[in-house]
Amino acid sequence: MAARRVYDRLEHMLAAAVAIERLTAGMTLDDYAADPDVAASVERYLERMSEASRHVPDTLKLNHPTVDWRGVADIGNVLRHAYDQIIDHRIWQIVATDLAPLKEAVEAMISDFDQAPDD
Secondary structure (H helix, E strand, C coil): CHHHHHHHHHHHHHHHHHHHHHHHCCCCHHHHHCCHHHHHHHHHHHHHHHHHHCCCCHHHHCCCCCCCHHHHHHHHHHHHHCHHHCCHHHHHHHHHHHHHHHHHHHHHHHHHHHHCCCC
16 A cells, blocks of 8 residues: 555646646746746645655665755745745756755656556
8 A cells, every 4th residue: 555655746746747738838937937826836836746755765766866856845844834935946947956856866766666566
């Protein structure tokens, strides 16, 4: 049962990453900063990813050392507790540079689950 919960959390992370990609496709930082609804949606999806990442075991994360897993977890705290200090440029940087490697790691983890023999 625990493995199923981890798989579900990975699926939540992937869905959030895909949604962020969809929302920001073709945008520039200026476009993003000018659209508070997109910004709020992206921030909420990042919060979901952050929370879900806290339920992924370190043993799985160790297989993807290029991802800043602590940063993934921590961004949720910033978005929840320091929401009034969010800087569009920093969120855009996460979307533009950090999202793709995180998404690839999550996809790889899901693939590993899908290929694992059933117990």
